[in-house]
Amino acid sequence: MDNFKILLKKNFLEFKRTKKWIVFLIVFPAIAILSSVLAKVLLSALAPIFEMMGLTYEPTIADSYAQFVANMAETGYLLIAIMFSITLVKEKSSSTYYVLKSNGVKESEIVLSHFISKLILITVSYLASVVVFVIMNLILFRSYTGYRGVVSLSFTYLLLVFALCFSLFVSSFVNKKSHGYIIAIASYFVFSILYVIPKIDVFTPFYALTLSNDIMYEYSHAVSDFVINGASLVVICIGLIIGSIYLFKNKVDNGK
Numbered sequence: 001m002d003n004f005k006i007l008l009k010k011n012f013l014e015f016k017r018t019k020k021w022i023v024f025l026i027v028f029p030a031i032a033i034l035s036s037v038l039a040k041v042l043l044s045a046l047a048p049i050f051e052m053m054g055l056t057y058e059p060t061i062a063d064s065y066a067q068f069v070a071n072m073a074e075t076g077y078l079l080i081a082i083m084f085s086i087t088l089v090k091e092k093s094s095s096t097y098y099v100l101k102s103n104g105v106k107e108s109e110i111v112l113s114h115f116i117s118k119l120i121l122i123t124v125s126y127l128a129s130v131v132v133f134v135i136m137n138l139i140l141f142r143s144y145t146g147y148r149g150v151v152s153l154s155f156t157y158l159l160l161v162f163a164l165c166f167s168l169f170v171s172s173f174v175n176k177k178s179h180g181y182i183i184a185i186a187s188y189f190v191f192s193i194l195y196v197i198p199k200i201d202v203f204t205p206f207y208a209l210t211l212s213n214d215i216m217y218e219y220s221h222a223v224s225d226f227v228i229n230g231a232s233l234v235v236i237c238i239g240l241i242i243g244s245i246y247l248f249k250n251k252v253d254n255g256k
Contacts (some may be wrong), residue, residue, distance in 0.1 A: 003103075003104070003105045003106075003109050004109050004112070004113055007100075007105070007109060007110060007113035007114075008113050008116060008117050010113075011113055011114060011117035011118070012117055015117070015121060020083065020121070021121055021125075023079075023083075024079070024121055024122065024125035025124075025125050025128060027075065027076075027079060027125075028072075028076065028125040028126055028128060028129035029125075029128050029129045029132040031068065031071045031072050031075055031076065031129060032068060032129040032130070032132040032133035032136060033132060033133075033136055034067075034071065035064060035067035035068035035070075035071050035072075035133070036064045036067070036068070036133060036136035036137055036140055036141075037136070037140070038067050039059055039063040039064035039066070039067045039140075040059050040064070040140045040141065059141075060141065061137050061141040061143050061144070061145060061216075062145075062216040062217050062218075064133075064136075064137055064140070064141060065145065065149065065152055065212070065213070065216040066213050066216065066217075068133055068156075069152065069156050069209055069212045069213055070209070072129070072156055072160070073156065073159055073206070073209050074188075076126075076159075076160050076163070077159065077160065077163045077188055078184075078185065078188055080122065080160060080163040080164055080167060081163050081166065081167050081184035081185065081187060081188065082181060082184050082185065083167075084114075084118055084164060084167035084168060084171065085167045085170045085171050085174075085180035085181060085183065085184035086171055086174075086177040086180040086181070087114050087118075087167070087168055087171045088110075088111065088114070088168065088171040088172045088244070088248050089171050089174055089175070089176070089177055089180055090177075091110060091248075092175075092248075097110070107245055107248050107249040108245045110248070111168065111172070111241065111244050111245045111248055112241070112245075114168060115164070115165070115168060115241055115244075118164055118168075119161065119164060122160055122161070122164060123157075126157055126160060130153055134149075145216065148215050148216055148218075149216070151211075151212075151215050151226070152211075152212040152213070152215055152216050153212075155208040155209075155211050155212045155226075155229070155230070156208065156209070156212050158208055158230065158233045158234075159205055159206065159208045159209065159233070161233075161237055162205045162233055162236065162237055162240075165236070165237040165240040165241055165244075166184075166187060166240055167184060168240070168241065168244045169240040169241075169243055169244045169247075170183050170184060170187075171244075172243070172244040172245075172247040172248040173247045191204060191205055191206045192206055194206070195207045195209075195210070202225050202228050202229050202232075203228065203229070203232045204232075205233060205236065207229050208229055208230075208233060211225060211226055211229055
């Protein structure tokens with residue numbers, strides 16, 4: 001436990017040194033502000049066009065959530081994937097790993113300390129964005145969503161956690177930082193394709209976005225879809241962390 005605390009402190013000091021905490025605390029709330037403003041202003045500006053087509057549409061808070069989910073999924077996922085896809089690569093390429101091992105630190109402690117520290121950073125930043133988002137919706141739409149909003153925001157958060165787990169997994173087996181970046185960016189497009197494939201869609205990470213939007217627009221959806229997708233995301237994340245620990249130990253110990 002003492003080793004784990006020391007590793008956590010080391011990781012938090014790295015956040016401070018590299019200013020990563022500032023990046024997340026700026027980008028995530030900015031997404032919240034931009035999403036709500038775009039939903040209100042852009043759709044209101046398009047009202048005359050809708051009227052020409054014989055349609056009447058007034059922007060709602062559901063549109064704001066749809067914007068937030070889409071923007072957070074794209075920007076948040078890529079930010080996390082790119083920033084953290086080289087985490088364990090740096091441990092391998094420096095003498096840090098061998099110093100830690102000589103002091104009795106386990107690979108599992110190294111990987112889990114990175115996971116927990118980065119999860120805390122992402123969670124705090126996301127909660128800050130949610131607070132800003134709710135305030136903006138109260139100002140612009142004068143309404144809030146209750147449990148529907150909680151479910152929508154929770155599934156979006158799960159996707160961000162998946163992005164972190166996947167990034168650490170990638171960093172556990174790549175040998176070059178550039179490879180980590182390429183796989184991280186490519187994964188966004190691969191997962192975006194997978195979630196539109198029938199029968200397997202509900203098990204894929206990005207299906208969480210469909211559920212996040214559907215519950216806001218009150219589209220008909222089986223409760224089982226939410227359960228299956230949520231459970232799948234949790235299981236996949238646990239599997240990725242376990243895989244990261246195994247590969248990190250195997251790759252380093254065997255010098256591969």
